[in-house]
Amino acid sequence: MRVRPGEVSLAHHGVLFLDELPEFQPQVLDGLRQPMESGEAVIARANQRVSFPARFQLVAAMNPCRCGKATEPGFTCPRMPNPRCMADYQAKISGPLIDRMDMVIEVPAVSAADLILPAPTEGSAEMAARVAAARARQAQRYGGRGLAIGLNAHAPPALLDEVAVPDPAGLALLRDAADAMRLTARAYHRVLKLARTIADLDAAPTVRRVHLAEAISYRGSTDRVRAAA
Known part of the structure; x- marks a missing residue:
């Protein structure tokens, strides 16, 4: 059987973006832990052991719950209390994987009032220059x-x-x-x-x-x- 590089190696020196993170299989997500630490993906088979480079930046996104409405004012989950619904959904992400993430940020929904706010003083070009420096x-x-x-x-x-x-x-x-x-x-x-x-x-x-x-x-x-x- 020929061993070929997977997504983490294809994202080497780049970004691996996973949308709807809890929808991935748990074993797939936990398979990210070793490459995130070592910068390489090791595949072991019966008669061979292959290592691929995998120095990537993981960016992931997820809703607070399956329907994505648990944090909306006035919303009541029809299946269970909102906090329990959120906990059940977020429990699909293991603690060891979360521990390997540098930043976990809650991003509230954008409202109409947000859209009419003035543009930030620091634009993308200015931020890019600061990052490069x-x-x-x-x-x-x-x-x-x-x-x-x-x-x-x-x-x-x-x-x-x-x-x-x-x-x-x-x-x-x-x-x-x-x-x-x-x-x-x-x-x-x-x-x-x-x-x-x-x-x-x-x-x-x-x-x-x-x-x-x-x-x-x-x-x-x-x-x-x-x-x-």
């Missing part, structure tokens, strides 16, 4: 150390403890959040990576409390999904 800072940071990695996302924990040392106020916040949110070691280092990236977007040489506060806020929704799981 942040990536250049990261490449310089790791290239100066003679490392093959070029992004905070690829930094191992030991190196991250050197390049993303928070200021005293930030460290205190991180410790409190780790205890209150029961962060795993993996989640702890993902918060540090995200905070270091937010600091790079601000052109800040050090990770401050404000950067950590923003990074931690992006994990707020993971607690609810993990509890459902």
Whole structure:
């Protein structure tokens, strides 16, 4: 049997977008865990073991429940109470997979009032320039150390403890959040990576409390999904 690369390898150095995440089979979703950690997809068969590159960025979207209306004001689920309906649906995403996600953000529905608001002061072109500058800072940071990695996302924990040392106020916040949110070691280092990236977007040489506060806020929704799981 000929082994061929799958979607995670085809998305190498790109984006893998999964819409309606809970509708995928659980074993398919849990199969993402190892490539997300190692950057490679390993396929083992009876007589062969093949490894494909799989350094991708996972972007996923999902509704709060199967019908997508559980959070709408005045809506009552005909099958069960809204919180239980949401929990049952979100439980299809395993806790270990959620733990490997840097950001879990709730996006409310766009209303007519939102559509008439003035355009944001920072447009796509300005944001793209800021992202490019942040990536250049990261490449310089790791290239100066003679490392093959070029992004905070690829930094191992030991190196991250050197390049993303928070200021005293930030460290205190991180410790409190780790205890209150029961962060795993993996989640702890993902918060540090995200905070270091937010600091790079601000052109800040050090990770401050404000950067950590923003990074931690992006994990707020993971607690609810993990509890459902």
